[in-house]
Amino acid sequence: MLDVAKSLLAPSARSNVPAFMVMDVMAAAARIEAAGGRVIHMEVGQPAASPPSTAIAAARAALSGRLAYTETLGIPSLRARIARHYGDTYGVAVDPGRIVVTTGSSAGFILAFLALFEAGDRVAIASPGYPPYRHILSALGCEPVLIETTAATRWEITSEGLLAAHREKPLKGVLVASPANPTGTMIKPDVFAELIATAEGEGIRFISDEIYHGLDYAFRAETAARLSDRAVVINSFSKYFCMTGWRIGWMLVPEPLVRSVERLQQNFAISVPTLAQIAAEAAFDGCAEMEEIKHGYEENRRILIDGLPKAGLAEFLPVDGAFYLYADVARFSSDSLAFTKALLEEAHVAATPGVDFDPARGHHFVRFSYAGSPAEMREAVGRIGDWLSKAR
Ligand SMILES: Cc1ncc(COP(=O)(O)O)c(C=O)c1O
Secondary structure, three states, rough: HHHHHHHHHOOHHHHOOOOOOOHHHHHHHHHHHHOOOEEEOOOOOOOOHHHHHEEEEHHHHOOOOOOOOOOOOHHHHHHHHHHHHHHHHHHHOOOHEEEEEOHHHHHHHHHHHHOOOOOOOEEEEEOOOOOOHHHHHHOOOOOOEEEOOOOOHOOOHHHHHHHHHHOOOOOEEEEOOOOOOOOOOOOOOOHHHHHHHHHOOOOOOEEEOOOOOOOOEEEOOOHHHHHHHOOOEEEEOOOOOOOHHHHEEEOOOOHHHHHHHHHHHHHHHHHOOOHHHHHHHHHHHHHHHOOOOOOHHHHHHHHHHHHHHHOOOOOEOOOOOEEEEEOOOOOOOOOOHHHHHHHHHHHHHHHHHEHOOOOOOOHHHEEEEEEHHHHHHHHHHEEEEEHHHHHH
């Protein structure tokens, strides 16, 4: 009887995905702050700034009305506005009928994986990479195939790497992000084009996570929308538009798949929160404000690129885009979790251990987010320098 009762409470095996360690770092930082300490937050992958004022004004105005369900694929004027964004930003014409509004890009991954793959399918992703890719794939019964990237391939999945994994055992899909999290690196447009062509030539479906588009400093990010009508593009208002908590994003889906994605979303969510959709449409009118914020990230990036080597952290990946710097701390530690714990407790700088993003090699990497203010970045560099010189 006891065993039966126990079995009623047991979680399913597929729900057994690893926790996101950055959350533990945030909790430890909160404890220090509760005790009166002042922590510089470089662990969180979200902008410190507010959304465009146009988005907030539109949401305020909408609150006095009725917020009903919307069409499952999204408010038509928002879908049209997103399609226009592809013309304005990349010079590529996109049919609004291919746009699906989602509850953040996070929901886009679930919809894309379900619409594209069967249980058991192998899907390639980069390591280091954003942990939920592999955790969502596993929870859905797909097999994440980690392709280790290195400096030799500019921390990118290349056609060669993809083909090698495919020859070992056939792949059904590949997911690429540029700019990427946690590395902050970007794929050169010609390498990106070749990768998509190689994947599709082998029958491997291509998913492009473009959530950090707009936050590119080294060179202009290329959209998969320009390179293929068969690729699935996933994007979000979370990062460039500083709307993480609004939970709103979108997908650009090949036309023959739109109805499948629509049916899935009808059943999962009915529609995406209406208030967030209204705010998102107005956000496009606030791009000038967002460009100012982007200039702040550029300044932060310069402060870290110049300051961290002087502070003692001279090894890091190319700081191309997003708002991440991925530093190799092997000189100081082979336990990035212990390193970030000590950095937080002793210098009150919160950063994320690389093991979150790369189970094999992340023990000597640390991710710093530079989405805060330039003043905080300067102070962080000073604190890290003092701490490294004293503690090591
Ligand atoms: C690479 C990447 N993709 C997707 C997401 C998910 O973002 P959201 O669901 O807020 O759109 C994140 C969040 O940090 C991310 O870093």
